Amino acid sequence: MAALGLVSMRVCVGLMGRRSAVPLQSLCSSSGMTLSQIDEEVAKLLQLKAQLGGDEGKHVFVLKTAKGSRDYNPKQMAIREKVFNIIVGCFKRHGAETIDTPVFELKETLTGKYGEDSKLIYDLKDQGGELLSLRYDLTVPFARYLAMTKITNIKRYHIAKVYRRDNPAMTRGRYREFYQCDFDIAGQYDAMIPDAECLKIVYEILSELDLGDFRIKVNDRRILDGMFAVCGVPDEKFRTICSTVDKLDKMAWEDVKREMVIEKGLSEEVADRIGEYVSMQGGKDLAERLLQDPKLSQNKQACAGLTDMKLLFSYLELFQVTDKVVFDLSLARGLDYYTGVIYEAILSQTIQAPVSKPSEQNGVEEAGTSVGSVAGGGRYDGLVGMFDPKGRKVPCVGVSIGIERIFSIMEQKAEASSEKVRTTETQVLVASAQKNLLEDRLKLTSELWNAGIKAEVLYKKNPKLLRQLQHCEETGIPLVAILGEQELSDGVVKLRDVASREEASHFNKRFLNKGCVT
C-alpha cells in the first residue's frame, strides 16, 4: 500500500501542476473514496493518457496473430471441412438441429459457472455499455439460450470457437482460441436413453474418423460423491478431492495420494480407501457388484448412480458399443456443473503431436483437450435452472468432441500419406496453347460456370501452356480444356487428362454446356 499511496500522490501532484493554483489544503482534508470515484478517476487518467498521445517511445509493429491463436491455411481448412462433414453428418443422422450464439456474452452470464477456471475468461474492454466476456465454452451459452427462450426439449449441435486465457507456453498443446463441437439433448425423458445416445454418437464419430482404437470411460458424479462419503471424505472436500482424482489419467496413484494427504489434508486411511475404489474398471457387472458393496450400497447417491449405470449399459448393449465403453471409477472430470453420468473418450494409440515449426511464432501447435482425450461430456441437470428466473430446471446431457486434437491427428495423417490434400474442387482449367485467345478462354469458362462446372482460367492474356498445365498439377485439377484456332473454327474443345496426358477426342461445346464434362 505504501507504493500505491506514493504513486497516487505523485499522480495528483503531477496533474495539479498542469493547471493554476488549487486550494490543496481543502482537498487534502477530505478522506476515503468510493468505488465509483475510483472508476471516474481511472476514466479520467486514461483520457489524459489519450490526450498526451499514445505510448511512449518508438514502437515496432509486430506482424503476428495474437498469442495462442493461429490462422488456418487452405490445407488445414480442407482437413477441417472433411472432419466437420463427418461429425455434422453423424449429428444429423441422430436428428439434431443446430443453433448459434454470439461470441460474447454478458460477463455475469459466465460468472460462477467455471469454478477456479473463471480466471481464464477473456473480458472485453469497458467501452461504455455492458460488461462482456468471450464465451468460455458452448454449454453455458446453450443453458442461457434455453432459459431465455423457455425451450424445454431440444436435441442440438453447435460448432464454434471458444476462448480461454490459458498460458499456451505452460500448458503445451493448447490454443487460446479453439473449436468446440457440442451435441446436447435437453428435456425430461426416461432415464439413460439420451445418455446412451450421446455415447453411441462418440462411438460412431471416432469410428468414422478412423483414428485408431479408442476407449470411452464412463462414471457418475453421484457414484463419486457416494464413494467419497463412504470413504470418509468431509462434504466440503468433495470437489477438491474430485479434481485430484481427475489427475489419475496423467499421474501415478502414489502422487495422487500424496496430493490428497499432504495438500488436501485427508488421512492416509481415507486416501487408501479411495485408492481401492478408483482402481476398479468394468462394465455392467461392476455396477452390479458395487450395488452389493456393503458400504456403497448404504449410500443413496451411489445406489442411484449405480442403478443408472446398469441401465445405461443395457442400452449400450442394444447399441452394440460396449466393446469400447468402460465403467471406470477413476474418471472424475473437472467441471462443476455435472450432476450425473460423465464420460471421456481416449485414443489408445497416442499419436505424437507435430513438432512446432520454426516459423510458428506462438510456440503452440495443438488441441483444446488434454492429450489422448478426444471427447468428453456428461449430464448437467442444474445449469439451465441457474439462469431461469424461477429456477425451473431443464435436464441436459451432452458431449463435446475435442476437435482440435482430431484436426491435429488428421493433419499428421495427411502429412504422412502420399496422397496430396486438394484445397480446391476445380474440375477443369480452361487453357490455350496459342496467343490472343483470352476472350475465348473467358467465354468458355463462363459457359462452364453457368453449367455448374467448377472451372478456372489463368488471369493472363497469353499464358504459356506449360504454366497452365503446371497450375493443374500443383492444385490437382484433373482436366484441362485446351482451345486453339482450329478447335474454335470447328466449334469444339480439346480435353486433356492431366495425370495420364491422354487427350480425349474433341468434345462439342454444347456438351460442356450440359455439364457432361463431369
Next chain:
Amino acid sequence: MAALGLVSMRVCVGLMGRRSAVPLQSLCSSSGMTLSQIDEEVAKLLQLKAQLGGDEGKHVFVLKTAKGSRDYNPKQMAIREKVFNIIVGCFKRHGAETIDTPVFELKETLTGKYGEDSKLIYDLKDQGGELLSLRYDLTVPFARYLAMTKITNIKRYHIAKVYRRDNPAMTRGRYREFYQCDFDIAGQYDAMIPDAECLKIVYEILSELDLGDFRIKVNDRRILDGMFAVCGVPDEKFRTICSTVDKLDKMAWEDVKREMVIEKGLSEEVADRIGEYVSMQGGKDLAERLLQDPKLSQNKQACAGLTDMKLLFSYLELFQVTDKVVFDLSLARGLDYYTGVIYEAILSQTIQAPVSKPSEQNGVEEAGTSVGSVAGGGRYDGLVGMFDPKGRKVPCVGVSIGIERIFSIMEQKAEASSEKVRTTETQVLVASAQKNLLEDRLKLTSELWNAGIKAEVLYKKNPKLLRQLQHCEETGIPLVAILGEQELSDGVVKLRDVASREEASHFNKRFLNKGCVT
C-alpha cells in the same frame, strides 16, 4: 482540467488515509507524470477497486444476449445453411480455397485501417499481455495473413463473424456481431480479369439466391479522384467529399450538395460541377464518352480508371452479365483502402425488414450492410503493403456478400411461404404402438444409424403412437417405422408414410440395413 485535478487530489488523499503518515511535502514537490506512470496508476486503482469488492449496491441479473447480438434458432440456422451452401458452392465453382483467421487481432493490426470508423472497434480488456481487438472486417486480417505468410497469389473465400460497436438503436437494422462472406483474388495479374470475375460471382450468387431483380453499380476510385480534381475540389478534401457523395443512394442531390457546401466548405460552383458528373450512368459507352470529356481526359488518374472501365465491360460482356451492371459515377463507398474499381449490388425491389418482435430485447433485427445493398467490394492494391516489413505490395480485388441482409430476406420469404422449414433431416422415426418395446425400438434405430439412415426414436419407455406421429408431423419426418409384437416375431417392420398415412407393405429389416429406406 479543474475537475480532473480535483478528483485526482481526492483520490490520492483517500488512498493516503488508508495508511500511516507519508512525507506529503516531498511528494508534492515533484511535478508532471509520464504515460507509463498513468498506466501504473490505473492498474493500482483497479486493483484497489477489486480489493474493495466489486460494484456497489444490489444487482439484478438480466437474462439476455449482449446489445446488438442475437442467437440463431434452428429455423434461422436451416436458412443460413441453405444460403451458405449456395454462396460457398459458387466460390468453389470459381476455384477458391478458404482460410480462417482468429476472431481477435493485435490492436495495432487494425489501427489506421478504417478511418473514422476505428471508434467502432471492440477492444479486449488488458488482462496482462497483448492488446487485442475483435476483427472489424475480414479484409484487414486477410491482408495481414498475406503479409505474414508471404503468399503472393491466392483466390480465397472466408465466411466469419465480424464486430462493430455501432449503435443498433441509431442505425436501425444493424447488428454488432454479423457475418461477412468475402471472396478475394490476390496477385499480380493482367488488368481487370480478376475484377470481372468478382462481378460475375456477385451476379451468379444473387441470381441463384432468387432475391428478385438487382443491379450492380461500378465505379473506380481513380475516376472519382480525377473527377474531384477537375471539378476543383482541394486534394485534402477528396476523402471527405467522397464520403458525402457516398450518401447519394440515401439522400437527394440537394441535401448532398448542401452538405458539400455548408459542412465541407466547397463553393457552389464546384459542387454543381460534381453534381453533373455524379448523375451519369451507363456502360462501356459512358466510359468511352468520358474518355473524350475535355476536362476528365486531361486527368491521368481519370484516364487510367476509364480505360480500365472500358476493358472491364468488355470482359463483363463475355461473362454475359452486362444486363445488370451499371457504370455509375455516384458510387463512392466509404472505406479508405480502395485504390481502383469499386462496386455495390442493390436489390431493385426493396423488401420490408421484418417488424421487430416484442420478445426481441435488443431492438435490432437486421443486416450488416445498408438497406438495399447486398454486396460490395473493390480493388485494394495498397493494403498488404501496409503490413509487409518491406512494403512489398500484393494487388487485391474482392467482394463481400451482405449475408445478414440476405438471411433476413430469406427468412421473410420462408415466413410468407406455405412450405415449412425443416430444421432436421431425419428420414424415419422408429415407433411402436404397443408397450414394452423400448429395447426393440432402440435396437432398430441403432441398425438404421449404422446403415447411414437418419433416424430418431422418442426417449420414452412407452410413448403413445399418437405422440410419435405428432412428432413426425411437427418436425417433418416423412416416414415412421412401426414395431409390434407381430412384426417382431415375423422379423419385419411396418413402414408408414406420414403425410399420406399409406402403410407400405412389410419391409424386411435386412432391407433397412442396406439403406433401402431412403
